[in-house]
Amino acid sequence: MQTPITINPTDATIPEREQSAPTTALAILISLSLSHMLNDVMQSLIPAVYPLLKETYSLSFFQIGMITFTFQLTASILQPLVGLYTDRHPAPYSLAFGMGFTLLGLNLLAIANSFATILLAAGMVGLGSSIFHPEASRIARLASGGRYGFAQALFQLGGNFGSSLGPLLAAFIVVPKGQFSISWFSIGALTAMALLTNIGKWYGVRLAEHRANPKKNAHNTESQLSRGRVISALVILMLLLFSKYFYLVSLSNYYTFYLMYKFDIPVATAQIYLFVFLGSVAAGTIGGGPIGDRLGFRTVIWFSILGIFPFTLLLPYANLFWTVLLTIPIGLIMASAFTAMMVYAQELVPGRVGMIAGLFFGFAFGMAGLGAAVLGWLADQIGIESVYHICSYLPLFGLLAVFLPNTERKAAK
Template identity: 55%
Template sequence: MDSIEVDEKEQSTSRVQSKILQQKTIYTILFTISSAHLLNDMMQSVIPAVYPIIKEKFAFSFTQIGIITLTFQFASSVLQPFIGFYTDKHPKPFSLSIGMSFTLIGLMVLSMASNFYTFLIAVTLVGMGSSVFHPESSKVAQLASGGRKGLAQSIFQVGGNFGSAMGPLLAALIVLPFGQPAIIWFTLIALLAIIILFRVGKWYQAHLHIKLTAKSKVQTENNNALTRKKVIGSLIVLFFLVFSKYFYMASMTSYFTFFLIEKFNVSVQHSQLYLFIFLAAVAAGTIAGGPLGDRFGRKYIIWFSILGAAPFALLMPHAGLWATIVLAVFVGLILSSAFSAILVYATDLVPGKVGMIAGLFFGLAFGMGGIASAFWGWLADRTSIEFVFNICAYLPLIGIITAFLPNIETGRKVSKSRID
């Protein structure tokens, strides 16, 4: 009889813990993992930020620059779905800090690289660190979301976007004046990230039992009643939307500096600052995407954030310098709200597979970015950077296919049902 009472108490405690976890948004963890995302993406963004330096120093072609980016993005993308699939079944909280160690080693190699193939090894190591980081950290964000998944994903994403924006700025302040060896200072950032992620891993490990207890309830609440065919069709539409967003973003992150230098004859340092302004706008726009998706429905945010960027993207190749910067800011603000909404929409389509879906979409984003960078570099070598920007300006028009996505229950309704 006593053992039955103990079991009932344990089950009651688990139910209470599950209910608390699902209703309460744990902002300390969200901002901590967002800070780690900031550091991770800051280090990654150093790679494209130093392209003008290594292109001149080693006489690399645009095609070689594109291949470096492709290698980096491929290493960042190809492992992510598999890591996510594995950790959905076998969570590895401390894989976050282990993965960051690959980034640290990659930065050390990058600071000393003296030929094309050594650069490929360096960016591969940094990419591998990223491929470990994103799936598991996305699960941490959703675990701490308290049902406000869009908000949690935006907080997580905005850290990465601010990190991406700060990378070129730090490159302009540190790497450009002191050269390639100054990249070694970024290993201190990697060490800080390892410490932060180790602490996040301890929290994640402590809360895994609550997550497992809550799993069946969360899956039931997230049931969208869509057929398998409809889910697959919706995922295909999302893939095309990711294609349009990241093929366009690749032209900006990898070649915007070259575009400004070639068209307006600005200095390398000023081009880095203008890239920082664009990436800061991307970071700012990310903040709004998730919460607005929770409130109004993610389909509408996806639609606006991709198709809505089209007028500004189409005007930008034909504008003057300052108008180009202003238009780039609008593109960054609008387009950046898409990914949080797309990712949460996808996890709602396939409940209970957060790691796999996060890995798949982060991997797809990085992979598309890498392929696009290589393609735009190849095209720029055969035409011009201005021609590339005229062509890629039409990509946001693909956002019109958002019309084919079904309207599924928003995170806001799920949150209300939990409270009720």
């Protein structure tokens, strides 16, 4: 007989099923999405200025990868711990506090004059990210009104759109104006801190309402699956995230170098083509959540990973026009994967929204950081073109989705 997983949150924890407001709090979701956009704009400036940093400080591809590894490692290790802590001790104003680290890291990057200082700046931005994502994801679910996929997709849309803006801002501001112009984006961090302070006030009211009516908010946090089944499903999701983020980092980190090397185009043009890919990722994000709410997140996971394989397989053999064109469906299809996996995992482990968010954001960042270092080392050893031939097979990991249990529930209306 299978033994179900039982979670026993403290009284401070908002219930998993009842933590949604009766209706979707759209204003809060939009504010969260805007904050996520500003957060990821600033984070995306790091890889977007890699060509500038590489030339200025004569960095190798491996050193470029280590910058990303430092940022992602700082973010990934702490996120599950932050999520686990805030499941039991919600912190309404932690989001604004975390954004302060991003602000400090951004300004340090603007004045950095050595590789070590660049690594320190990247680490501080990563620390801010580790505080931001778990609690922001929890608030998005709280404000969803039961439309969990839609809420996570809208939250992710802001982040992906912000990431897509980084290359454009680097191309038209940082590259021509120089490294110090990165500090100009401090206004984005300050704006995000103001938005997040307001969100914290709303969140604090919801926490007070829950504490005042604990019986009304009583809930069931028992999974319908055995512990072994849940763990095996989470392992499969981690493998799928590994394939997604290793491939994603091959484009977000090294696509500009690939285009410059293979097609002999200038940095600014390569940054614009990177924006095309990242813009496709942003545009595709909003689809996975609502589709998952109606058709099931397991279905979306299947399609979002395995569905890009024909395009990734063709990419290394394409000319410039087709290379840029192929990155559009890759970005659109792949974008839905993270939202679907996040909500699916939260259904697997009810009552642990923050922990799951921290685990998934942390693992995703960790895989992106590891991928950046590994692929950078490979590029130094075998050439940047060979890296894309190897990475083209990563979407085949999507076949593992066949082993995921069916946890579909009736969609919220």
